[in-house]
Amino acid sequence: MPLLRDTPFVRQKPDQKNRELLHNVGDMSRMHAIILVGGGIVCAFLIVLSMVFWHVSSAAIDRLSEDRFVQEVENIADKIQEQIDEQVAILYSMRSLLLTGEEIGQSEWNKMVREAQIKQRYPTLLAVAYLENSRHEDRETATDTEEEQGNFVIRYIEPYESNQDYVGLSIEGDDWELDRIRDAGELTSVGRVRFGEIADDYVYLLPVFESGLPQLQFQERRDAHLGFLIAVIQPGGLLESLSYLDEDAHHQFSLEMSDIEGDVLLKREIPRGFMSVENVSGRLVWSTPVRSTGLEWTLRISGPKYFGVGAMEMKMPLLILLGGCGFSLLLFTIVYLAASSRMRALQLAKHMTAELGKFQLAVSHASNHIIITNTDGEILFANIAAEEITGYSRGEMIGKTPRIWGKQMLPEFYKEMWKVIKEEKRPFNGEIINQRKDGTKYDALVHISPIVDKHGLLYGFVGIEEDITARKRLEKSRSEFVSLVSHQLRTPLTAMRLTIETLMNGVVGPVDKVQREMLLRAMEYAVHMSETIFTMLTISHLEAGKISVALGEVNLCGHIEVLSREYEPEYGRKQQKVSVQCPKELSLQTDGKLLKEILANLISNAIKYTPAGGTVTIRAQEENNQVRIDVADSGMGIPLDEQKRTFQKFFRAKNILKKDTSGTGLGLYLVHSLTKLLGGRITFVSTENKGTTFSLFLPITTPSHEKDFNR
């Protein structure tokens, strides 16, 4: 007990250990919770942050959309204005043509207009006309009033085909404030007027003077006034003719143009069928003025909320939000998993450490000397037994090599050992002599295993030594005893046997019948003693594991017959009948000498315990791929209650002990042991006072692995 008290196994109670473990796990749970809460807060923050980003980017997209929309509207308005200006500007070039001085007829006019390709270039320019001052030719005859009022006639018009009815049409100056325009001398619009059948069109007038440019003086202008060039423009059509607004336009919007009174001149939807301007909920609406030569229209455009914003741009805020949330959740999951797996790993590590601790304790307290070294043999670990066996403390051993207690064998031994463990990386087993710290030597059985990983890299060695000094001593004394018995008992016996035989041979003189009979009996005793010594020695060798099996082809019948002849003097004297039944060709693979020993014991027992006149039967046969040999006697048998012990060492049946005290009780024990050695088995059937039959079963061919049995 004092020894045990020091071991940590006993010192620490199991429940105390468990509490400690639980306590540690509790610590870990708290840490786990902290990590989770922290992770959750960070994730929530990230989600809020991504919502803010979502909001900001949504607003940015709205602004972007608006900016693009306004830009678009201004752009369209500019285009319209540009078109109008360009169309009206035609009047200037026509005026310069008119003033070349040459007389112009309708056909020249038409030709002139056509050459300017007005119709092709300006579809919204409905007509260009020249309004001639009808009094021009007879100005001298006209009254002042008439002259004041003015009387104008449409002289030329283009396109002529659709408007020829207007040619010659007289227009009163008051209607269009013609006098005011003449006096102003500049391009002026008279606004929306009815011009014949054409309604809602805008008329621009450019006064034409004799000298080309308007005179400086008011009166001079009136005098030089020839007429007006007129352009009839349908501004609404401008929208139609704007090549910019084709139907394939990427942008969706609807637009309308209205005049200063708010009358809608035109509506247009891009693409056709797109929601009209009136439906303004959730959409962008923008109005902008279009100005030209004193006139003003209003262009109003309505478009979708995300005007000119790509599908990706539009989805961006949502993507930011979803991405942010997704990332946060992912982060949280990772933190959670990491925390959980870390906790699991900690628990596992704790568990493993505990297991390793136990393992280390077990190794430390093992009764064998165990050391672990690096590849150079320097000791990294030594257990308690190593201290006890070598006498060195662990402090003295660590860092040194096992040479401190070794070096007792020949150098070749260590060379071979290192070759096996370091070069061949195989375990080394062997018996070795070492020296303790106090100088005494001891025998040890060593097992050194290289520690090699799966790639064949050597990490070090594990050496296990078992102190077998005591065992060796015992073995040696046993061996010496056996030698002593062999020699000291056998030598006198040899001398006796040889003497008897020499006398019997008559070499030293004749012997009479009585003397010869006496010598024969003496010889029998000597032979018996020799057999007993042989049996004892055989058992001794057997128990020491020093009997080897030499297999060979054995003819069974020959063996049995030779044996039975050897016992002839004995059973002859007892007038017993010994019958041998054996098929001649029966043979088996076994050790002939050991088989002979088994059979000799069985046969001599049978003869010995069968009364005079009895029979002994020896029967051999092949049975189930085995050889079966029965040795049956008609002796006193083995009592039923003792049959279990029959093959035990020194067994002698009670009924035999009463009559005969000369047996050793070793014969059947030897038979049983040798039979096992040969891979066979032995059984018997016995009835008291009737006889015993021993049945020996041996394999015909001994399995190869048993050949080296016991070597």
Add this chain to the structure above:
Amino acid sequence: MKKILIAEDEEFIANLYKLNLEEHGVAVEVVPDGKAAIESLERSKPNLFLLDLLMPEVDGFQVLKHIQEKGWKFPIVILTNLSQEIDKTQCKEFGAEDFLIKSDLGVEELWEKISVYL
């Protein structure tokens, strides 16, 4: 006449062997130890050498070793009372033909076993 050399330290036993074996018409020389055995072998080679193992000074194993080193060729039968397996194995390695136990054999049985080498 065939010659048998017997190395046996027990003089009485050696003489009994000599007495009985000479009845079979062979010449028998007896030497009391290994040293004498080697001296005898230096002089002349027998037809058969019966060798005991346990002898004073130079024992049977040393004699066997000497014979092996010299390369002498003649049948050698060990006749001893040692019966350890290791002894038998060692003798076989040194070239002994047979390993017989003195106390287990009568002279006639011995003759039966050794006459095959003559």
